[in-house]
Amino acid sequence: MTSLEATAARYVGARVPRVEDPRLLTGHGTFVDDVTRPGMLHACFVRSPFARARLGRIDATVALDLPGVRAVFAAADLNPGVHEQWYTLIGKDVPDTPRPPLAEGEARFVGDPVALVVATDRYVAEDAADLVDVDYEPLPPVVDYTTALAATELVHEAYPGNLAGALGAPMSEDLAAVFGGAAHVTSATIHQQAYAPVPMETRGMVAEWSGDELTVWSATQAPHEVRMFLARLLGIAEHQVRVIMRDTGGAFGQKVLPLREDMCIALAAMRLPAALKWIEDRRENLLAAGMSRHEHGEAQMAFDGDGRILAAHLDHVQDVGAYPTPWPVGTAMAVGLLFPGPYRVPAAGYRTTSLFSNTSGRTAYRGPWQFESVAREVLLDIAARRMGIDPVDLRRRNLLRHDELPHTNPNGMPYSDMTPIETFEQALGMLDHEAFRREQADARATGRYLGMGTCSYAEPTTSAMAFQGTEGATVRIEPSGKVNVYVAGGSTGNSLETAVVQLTADALGVDIADVRTVQGDTAVTPFGAGTGGSRSGSMLAGAVEESTTVLRERIVTIAAHQLEAAPEDIELADSSARVRGTPAVSVPLAEIADIAYFQPHRLPEGVPPGLEVSARYRARSPLIWANATHLCTCEVDPVTGAVTVLRYIVSEDCGPMINPNVVEGQIAGGSVQGIGGVLYEHLAYDEDGNPLTTTFMDYLLPTATEVPVIEYGHIETPSPGPGGYKGVGEGGAIGAPPAVINAVADALSPLGVEITRLPLTPAAVVALIEGAR
């Protein structure tokens, strides 16, 4: 089969400039708010100002009198239009939590959409939203999820104890016996605050019903999910819905599934004479686009006298807000399953409990299970200090080596193809750990507080579950010899266009400038699950490989016939097919295409006309494991509480890289989100359930003045997937928080500070120092 192998990679593995960039740099991208349609109408939601209130009469009389207002919809108008409501990603057989398009009977958080105003422009729609008169009867809210189980008030009447669900079990007797007999036992209850994905582009949708077809322009990670979901929601056929996304301005999990507002816009569009546009504003995004990360856990580990882990248990409790998406109980299970991390842990258990509150619903955020790393890595540092050993040494005794894999963790996770201790040592080497410890000691002698922290994690990427288990690509060589690749897309900054073009150019031996890609239009691309779960690199590589393998075989057959050579002697390179070792004997791809389309009589026997192939890749393994070690050093000012990150090192193993720029960009972006999550970001509520952070003056994102220079180390273990690639999109946001927390804790350890609550704002750090005195 050598003749069908691609020639040496020219583009894959190289720092190829992105094909997305020229349009985005010049203002010619097409984001959802850039779409206009004839007669297009604009939507604005009326949102509850109360955390919990019984909804009485909704009077739109005055609003409807405002010139330019076309309609005001309440729950009674829109909600009966729902036929089925479930996500393809999760399936319809889970005990899903409620998710009405507009609030019905009761408003359940500040920002809960209670009515939808439609007008000729957004300014008028906002004016009219203020004129909609809603009778609210305030009710006592359940704000603090940590007391929700015992609260007398209920977020949803059908859920006693505000319990959305629980999985796993408290510590078993067997496990308790291991703890009972251990030389050291460390336990700590670690609390993480609510923060959120906060893409720079908010959510948005334009929906247009033609009487036969619904066309939707959406800011989404998964256009085909939006299509299937809306078709079911509206009770129309899948192929009556066309979803288009060209550019989406970041997502990080927030745009992986259609949320309640998206349902409302589609339902309303079915009843309007023109397209309906809704562009969320930032206040709405911070009020109602979802909350993540709000959880705590009692983490426990037992060690032998040499600091070797004997057992681990996590009792995890998470806030799911009022309307979580998707069903939060199943996704929480990953926190428990992954709690043992990339360590030798002989025995473990977990329990996870999901509780409702009258706050914004829990949504996915880049590594939704990252609390497993926060709980484990923070606990390990606490344990090391209590045992009087360097946290680095404790990890060295317990981290798995590459040659110990495959290894199934005690919760059943089948680890493979990872390098935990290897990335750990690489990161320590990049830092010069011993030199840092000397520098730290010298600094302490002069009253300065430096610290270092690490996080090592094992990350399941590229899940082959159901909807995500296959991916298609259509590769079409046009009659001119130019190449188009069609894949489902869902790129929201993930550089999928560049990746697909690199892969295809190498597979067909053509110049990269001759390859373009079409993504994000359900009418023309193959079905695909979009971005999510760090799946796109591996799955798209598989899809391109499947299609180009068939196409290469056809090209080679035609070329061999033309050149009167044996097919096994033909190689594809420089946009031509040529005889290996005799490059002068060649036929340009353009000529092969001309024969395939316009001169079918010149085709060899049995070769079909045209040069277009659609094929689907089926994932070769249930998961692809990636891993990394993050290492952070910082200085803490004990007077002001300010934390300054000094060095930030990431040693990762994402397998071979399709494009190192893209890999590093994903790591950097995720890491800075994690740094922000520890030091700055907090989606905060007061005790009455009023949100306190609804602008960028209150919800603090990291800026260029706070971020460290990120240093990358790369270790390469191929995965079982195509090209050996692994996922890399989420890891940064998983690894960064524990590394930063541990660095601050290490800096403050001489003061007797132990960190178990986040975020580490200056005020919180000062309070910790004062509390330890």
Add this chain to the structure above:
Amino acid sequence: MTVVREIDVEVRVNGAAYRCGVPPRLTLADFLRERCGLTGTHLGCEHGVCGACTVLLDGEAVRSCLVFAVQADGAEVTTVEGMAGPGDELSPVQAAFRDHHGLQCGFCTPGFVVSVTAFLRDHPDPTDEEIRQGLSGNLCRCTGYQGIIAAVRAAAGQHARRGREEPTAAHP
């Protein structure tokens, strides 16, 4: 309900004249996007923090979400669409962003390109500290600013060279 009186404004945007009646409350950002069809100017917060809507107003970088269109009457506005050279050649700043992976989703990018262009005009030889300060009014959620800082550093070098070689080539 009283009908809002529209006010005539005349604005030159990227060298082209636009004259129309606008409601007094129409922001410059919406004027550019909806009346001029220049959708490169993006709205990320509408309260003047994120910087995605940055444009040059008579040469000064401003948040177009915080300026009313009527305030731009008689002014010269440059948006990201006006940054590239003739024949779609990327400006030095745009090219540096591309060379250094200074963008991912691209939503914040127009604001960065405009802000950095003004910054480098005023600080042709910035220190790293000045670069970080100069970028601190623009938010990016994808890149962790790594590629952006590298791009500005590179563009600063290129800027200086171009400045010497072709003093009139710098775009506004």
